Amino acid sequence: MKKLRLLSLLGMILWTAPLLAGPEEKSDAGARKILDRVDDLYRGLSSHGKMAMKVKTEHWSREMKIEAWSKGKKKSLMRILSPRKEKGMTTLKSGENIWNYLPKVKRVIKVPSSMMGGSWMGSHFTNDDLVKESRMAEDFTFTKSFEGERDGVKVEEVACIPKADAAVVWGKVVVLVREADGQPLWIKYYDEDLELARTMTFSGFKKFSGRLVPSIMLIVPADKPEEFTQVTYLEMAFDVKLADRLFSLRNLQR
Amino acid sequence: MTFLLHAWRNIWRNGKRTAITVVAVTLTTAVLIVTLSLMRGFGDDMVHNATRLVVGDAQVHEADYRLDRSIYKSIANPDGILQAAQKAGIDAAPRSFSFGLVSSGHKSAGAMFWGVSPAAEKTAFELAKEMFEGSYLSDQAAGQVVLGRKLAKSLHAQVGAEIVAVVQAADGSLGNELFQVIGILKLAGEEIDRGAAIIHRQDFDSLFVSGGRVHEIALNAWDRMSPEQVVAKVSPAVSEASVAQTWRELMPQLASMVDMMDAALAIFGFIFFLAAGLGVMNTMLMATYERIREFGILKAIGASPWRILRDISTEAFVMSVISTSLGAIIGVAASLYLEAHPIDLSVFGSGDMSFSGVVFNPLWRATVDQQTVVVPVVVMWIVCVLASLYPATKAARLDPIRAINHV
Secondary structure, X not given: OHHHXXXXXXXXXXXXXXXXXXXXXXXXXXXXXXXXHHHOOOOOOEEEEEEEEEEEOOOOEEEEEEXXXXXXXXXXXXXXXXXXXXXXXXXXXXXXXEEXXXXXXXXXXXXXXXXXXXXXXXXXXXXXXXXXXXOHHHHEEEEEEEXXXXXXXXXXXXXXXXXXXXXXXXXXXXXXXXXXXXXXXXXXEEOOOOOEEEEEEEEEEEEEOOEEEEEEEEEEEOOOXXXXXXXXXXXXXXXOOOOHHHHOHHHHOO | OHHHHHHHHHHOOOHHHHHHHHHHHXXXXXXXXXXXXXXXXXXXXXXXXXXXXXXXXXXXXXXXXXXXXXXXXXXXXXXXXXXXXXHOOOEEEEEEEXXXXXXXXXXXXXXXXXXXXXXXXXXXXXXXXXXXXXXXXXXXXXXXXXXXXXXXXXXXXXXXXXXXXXXXXXXXXXXEEEEEEEEEEOOOOHHHHHHEEEEEHHHHXXXXXXXXXXXXXXXXXXXXXXXXXXXXXXXXXXXXXXXXXXHHHHOHHHHHHHHHHHHHHHHHHHHHHHHHHHHHHHHHHHHHHOOHHHHHHHHHOXXXXXXXXXXXXXXXXXXXXXXXXXXXHHHHHHHHHHHXXXXXXXXXXXXXXXXXXXXXXXXXXXXXXXXXXXXXXXXHHHHHHHHHHHHHXXXXXXXXXXXXXXX
């Protein structure tokens, strides 16, 4: 019996192996691993942290402190701690929807789909950036476009082109990671005309709850290079226990 | 002046013939006047609807404002421009704009917020009168909002409902405020219907922390002067970074539509004039041909060809003056009636007719002016005289013997 089971297991592996290998032929396995690591960077079972968000635009610059919780890929909650005018404003993401709680008027409003491309809390992030759950390895065809040394660091670069049916707004995404530990250095987003749209740069690699992540994320729009949004993680804990009701609309109003 | 007297006498020598011609020319003149007045009314109404509702004869903006409607591109000296307009007797309304989110219950939508000065809007423009439900903003800031009809519908917002506005303020902070829906506008063009959330300027300032920025000054002279004159009057007060433009420059699409409509009306009018002119010409030709024998006798007793030509055309002219005078009286009377009692087109379709963002008035009103009367009258004079000249020349050049024997 034992032998038979082993045999059937072997058969199953042999049977499914070509299926698994199918897409891998187009894009290599090494590149897939790089993308998966970048995708899963901050995605734990759950997380709880505080961050500072600095936004500079042509007309103003300001800094906010934000407390954030997340559970799985689908749920997250972000509450503004400062400045005073926005204190208590809370964004709840659940699945594909985003709600904002506005303490001043004590109302919860849902962000309409037409505004998903709009700025989140005045930053260079869009509401879509918060919601998207796409995995690069699944929505893009990718190839390792560079491997070697740049500025004295061994790096790997992966170029990703969205699949025809993927709900992706970009025309191309290029990811650069450190070869040693797979930490991302930058991600460049290109629009549908393959013009650079924005660059996300990572730095300040730090260990939180034993996990190494970049603690500083800088996003610069290509058409306004003097503007930026910089997010710095001040505290971060991964795999903490969080109740589901934390991410409910009812809790949002508290 | 004896030839005028001759002409007058000649006209009444054959009363029946003259009566037919006079009736034909009179009626044609009257119909042409009414037609032109209706066309003029239609064209005026289109421009009126396009400009008197919100746009005005001209507007002032920061030079680049209309490219991206950025809240930061405001007019440098709005007060100076408002004063210049007031001095020139032009009504003016200052407006601020910015984009934001409005939400009512579980529904939310993007909207263009208008910060207006309600008192100025009420005197300078007619949008405030175009309420579907409720009323326009009160003159004092009171946390009220007027919504475009389709926006209100998509928000399921009724008059009296409470809506939340969430916006990115000019200083980068996030503004949010509660407003009460005080009114919902009638359909007034797609941009307003779907997007407009109109609030008081002071409410706008506190919501957007906009420091009194003015993005648009709309000017309306109510036909007292041309749009170009309006621009000329305010231009001295407009700083270099700003620009004053007529509605034709602001809405080139609509302007070209109006021009196209004008051209279509002109072609239509030309065909109409041609048909009417040929009808009158036919009557005149017949009336003159009938008298070829008479001209032959005139020639036989020594009248020069030139004299015959002069007599006949004078007759035609005198007759056309009589007929067109009668026609003008009838035509103007009918047109004035249609000006006071417009034709109601709504019987032919649903109440609201909008095209290319412009709402058409279902009441088709005639507009009588100098041109709609003078053009038909003068054209009729020319047609009558020309129509008499051909047979007259023929008669003048005739051999008298053959002319006398002409049947």
